[in-house]
Amino acid sequence: MSIVACLKWVSHPGEPHDERFAGMSPADQSALEFALRQAALLGTGVTAITVGPSGADKVLRDALACGATRAIRIEAPTTAAGTDVATAIADHIADAEWVWCGDYSLDRGAGSVPAFIAAHLGAEQALGVIHVDLEADGVRATRRLDGGRRELLGVRSPAVVSVEGATARLRRAGLQSLRTAADTVIEVVPATTPIHRAEFMVRPYRPRARELPAPAGDSPLDRLRLLTDAAAASAARGEMVTLEPADAAARIVQVLTDWGYLPHG
Amino acid sequence: MSTPDVDVVVVGAGPAGSCAAIVAARAGLSVVLLERGPFPGSKNMYGGVVYPRILDGLIPNWWEEAPIQRWVTRRSTMLLTDTQALTVDFRSEAWGQPPYNGATAFRPDWDHWLASHAEAAGAQLLTDTTVVGLLRDAGGAVTGVRTDRPDGDLTARVVIACDGVNSFLAKEAGLYEHTDAKHFTLGVKETLALPKEVIDERFAVRERHGVDIEILGGTGKVNGGGFLYTGLDTLAVGVVLKLPKLAAQQQRPEQIIAGLKQHPAIAPLVQGAELKEYSAHLIPEAGLTMMPKMTMPGMLVAGDAAALCLAAGIWLEGVNFAMASGMYAAEAAVEAVQKGDTSATGLAGYQRRLSDTFVLKDHRKLRRAPELVLSDRVQHLYPTMVANVVERMFHVDNPNPKPGVRRILDQERRKAGVRRRDLLRDGWTGFRSFG
Numbered sequence: 081m082s083i084v085a086c087l088k089w090v091s092h093p094g095e096p097h098d099e100r101f102a103g104m105s106p107a108d109q110s111a112l113e114f115a116l117r118q119a120a121l122l123g124t125g126v127t128a129i130t131v132g133p134s135g136a137d138k139v140l141r142d143a144l145a146c147g148a149t150r151a152i153r154i155e156a157p158t159t160a161a162g163t164d165v166a167t168a169i170a171d172h173i174a175d176a177e178w179v180w181c182g183d184y185s186l187d188r189g190a191g192s193v194p195a196f197i198a199a200h201l202g203a204e205q206a207l208g209v210i211h212v213d214l215e216a217d218g219v220r221a222t223r224r225l226d227g228g229r230r231e232l233l234g235v236r237s238p239a240v241v242s243v244e245g246a247t248a249r250l251r252r253a254g255l256q257s258l259r260t261a262a263d264t265v266i267e268v269v270p271a272t273t274p275i276h277r278a279e280f281m282v283r284p285y286r287p288r289a290r291e292l293p294a295p296a297g298d299s300p301l302d303r304l305r306l307l308t309d310a311a312a313a314s315a316a317r318g319e320m321v322t323l324e325p326a327d328a329a330a331r332i333v334q335v336l337t338d339w340g341y342l343p344h345g
Numbered sequence: 346m347s348t349p350d351v352d353v354v355v356v357g358a359g360p361a362g363s364c365a366a367i368v369a370a371r372a373g374l375s376v377v378l379l380e381r382g383p384f385p386g387s388k389n390m391y392g393g394v395v396y397p398r399i400l401d402g403l404i405p406n407w408w409e410e411a412p413i414q415r416w417v418t419r420r421s422t423m424l425l426t427d428t429q430a431l432t433v434d435f436r437s438e439a440w441g442q443p444p445y446n447g448a449t450a451f452r453p454d455w456d457h458w459l460a461s462h463a464e465a466a467g468a469q470l471l472t473d474t475t476v477v478g479l480l481r482d483a484g485g486a487v488t489g490v491r492t493d494r495p496d497g498d499l500t501a502r503v504v505i506a507c508d509g510v511n512s513f514l515a516k517e518a519g520l521y522e523h524t525d526a527k528h529f530t531l532g533v534k535e536t537l538a539l540p541k542e543v544i545d546e547r548f549a550v551r552e553r554h555g556v557d558i559e560i561l562g563g564t565g566k567v568n569g570g571g572f573l574y575t576g577l578d579t580l581a582v583g584v585v586l587k588l589p590k591l592a593a594q595q596q597r598p599e600q601i602i603a604g605l606k607q608h609p610a611i612a613p614l615v616q617g618a619e620l621k622e623y624s625a626h627l628i629p630e631a632g633l634t635m636m637p638k639m640t641m642p643g644m645l646v647a648g649d650a651a652a653l654c655l656a657a658g659i660w661l662e663g664v665n666f667a668m669a670s671g672m673y674a675a676e677a678a679v680e681a682v683q684k685g686d687t688s689a690t691g692l693a694g695y696q697r698r699l700s701d702t703f704v705l706k707d708h709r710k711l712r713r714a715p716e717l718v719l720s721d722r723v724q725h726l727y728p729t730m731v732a733n734v735v736e737r738m739f740h741v742d743n744p745n746p747k748p749g750v751r752r753i754l755d756q757e758r759r760k761a762g763v764r765r766r767d768l769l770r771d772g773w774t775g776f777r778s779f780g
Contacts, residue, residue: 100384100457254496258471259377 084127084176085115086169087143089136090187104139106245107182113248115180116147118214125149131156131165137266144261145253152267156275166196168271177237183208183244194242204239210247290340351375352682354490354501356476356514358385358460360664361648361671362507366463367403368675374682376468381475386456390534390624393574394447394557396665404462408445412454414576415555417447422659425562429732430610441554449555449574479517487643502687503678504644507671510627512650520637520646526588528631530569533598534583537618541578547614548575562728563605567591568719571605582606582615587719630656633712642688645674645695655707657714666704673698714778722767730761
């Protein structure tokens with residue numbers, strides 16, 4: 081039974097050019113913690129893996145100090161493309177049964193790498209998980225859906241699970257293991273396929289500001305309600321349609337354009 | 346007795362701790378350098394002048410790699426009243442060339458750099474690890490430290506406590522006989538951003554040359570002083586305030602900085618600057634009066650933890666004393682470990698080194714200075730008296746003839762309420778300290 085924790089060495093959003101502030105994203109910390117808990121439950125070890133330059137050894141040493149049994153760094157530039165990162169990881173963990181990832185990293189936040197890894201491995205995937213119950217024969221995971229809904233998943237190996245940052249707090253490393261980890265040799269391996277720099281930065285979704293007409297209510301309270309849609313909360317503009325994937329994507333783009341979230345043309 | 350985990354544990358990766366770790370590791374001892382912050386320097390706020398010549402032997406040509414902001418080539422001492430300023434300004438081009446004199450530096454950069462040398466020497470740096478207590482044997486000798494990590498005990502032949510101004514280790518060991526708020530000042534600093542070209546123009550410097558302005562007065566009714574240092578594209582402006590006076594006046598430190606920044610002599614220098622950071626830190630200012638016992642079986646205390654900060658008005662130095670004391674502590678620890686005697690006697694080389702060098706010689710020489718500089722007369726009466734004397738000396742009041750300086754001095758002395766014998770006594774104290 082092999083358990084892998086995928087970690088990314090990320091810069092601090094407030095100090096993007098200072099490596100002293102760089103480290104593991106909260107989501108990756110949660111993923112590592114679940115990997116360690118699962119390893120304890122199943123009586124096995126955890127392999128921590130990262131893709132990056134030598135500075136990324138820091139997150140691997142942190143993982144070793146917390147209890148990971150093996151650490152692998154795939155040599156790559158800092159801003160490697162997510163698809164290439166996933167390919168490189170998947171090539172090195174082909175026999176992994178459980179792969180734990182953070183749902184997205186602090187620096188780019190696309191959350192795509194876990195899905196790509198699952199695709200490469202042909203594994204089940206449970207992405208964006210907010211609650212995890214570890215069991216001897218699998219994992220019960222709770223996913224966040226739109227509209228406050230939840231999805232309960234029974235996951236069996238081989239699987240990739242990505243967790244949100246608040247799902248678990250990474251254990252504090254013991255002093256002796258911290259000392260040992262500081263001197264442990266990290267396995268550095270080349271990527272099996274070329275790793276390219278990311279061509280663009282993916283950022284968390286931020287709707288652009290829209291120009292709205294002034295509300296026409298008689299009283300300030302009416303105008304406030306109109307402005308905030310408070311009175312129309314029950315009249316949501318959503319609609320349920322059943323379309324082929326390509327048509328569904330085109331419809332979503334059209335609606336977002338109509339609503340002002342995407343530019344016309 | 347079981348074999349300790351390491352030869353030396355250094356607590357605190359500040360200037361004292363890192364220098365101690367460098368010396369001990371280079372001597373072949375196993376060294377662990379513990380730092381509570383996520384990286385060395387992350388907890389520090391000091392933005393002043395560092396005098397690094399003590400590093401000449403430790404890191405040859407340190408100036409080629411040290412993370413300095415500017416080399417101080419202008420040194421000004423400014424005396425302020427509410428509306429007046431008297432400045433003694435000195436400039437030396439020699440201070441802008443190797444081996445330099447002082448430099449402005451950010452401690453997060455400086456400490457990180459020094460700690461990297463400690464690691465290169467072989468010391469093991471462990472961050473995010475807070476030492477919460479001492480391990481001691483039945484006889485009371487220190488045998489290691491307890492950290493806040495699981496399995497957090499670390500035994501050592503010698504512990505070098507460089508844990509800063511509020512040294513919990515020195516206090517736990519009973520090395521401080523007493524601590525009193527009057528022995529401390531509160532340093533409060535604002536870091537202000539300005540373009541380098543603007544700083545160069547306002548302070549009349551070029552390239553990496555910079556200015557150190559030490560200020561007497563400008564802190565209202567709270568005894569203390571001010572400072573203004575030039576970074577590359579920042580200014581560090583702040584005040585150092587005597588704690589009991591600050592508490593008695595019920596004033597907030599940021600109000601006092603705001604007042605200083607509004608002074609006619611300071612306002613044009615900081616105008617238009619953007620506030621980037623506000624921070625505060627205690628400073629052990631009482632010199633010999635407050636110094637703890639620095640050696641006990643199994644442990645040495647260095648840097649701010651040992652109150653080795655020189656606050657003597659025109660001289661405000663701490664980092665050089667910290668680095669030197671760390672180095673000397675490590676040298677003594679190496680001697681003791683090699684002899685197999687880490688008792689107080691075995692570690693006595695530390696006190697001897699401090700006594701034989703500038704570390705304690707300067708403190709002894711200037712032992713009366715901190716009290717004199719922070720006294721009410723020096724803080725509140727003399728600045729007004731001196732500024733008024735100078736103003737009248739240079740005030741052309743024709744058709745009246747120029748008055749004699751002695752007459753002005755006497756008149757202003759009486760007007761300020763300064764007794765002649767106090768003036769003489771303070772003058773004599775100042776002469777003995779600074780002369």
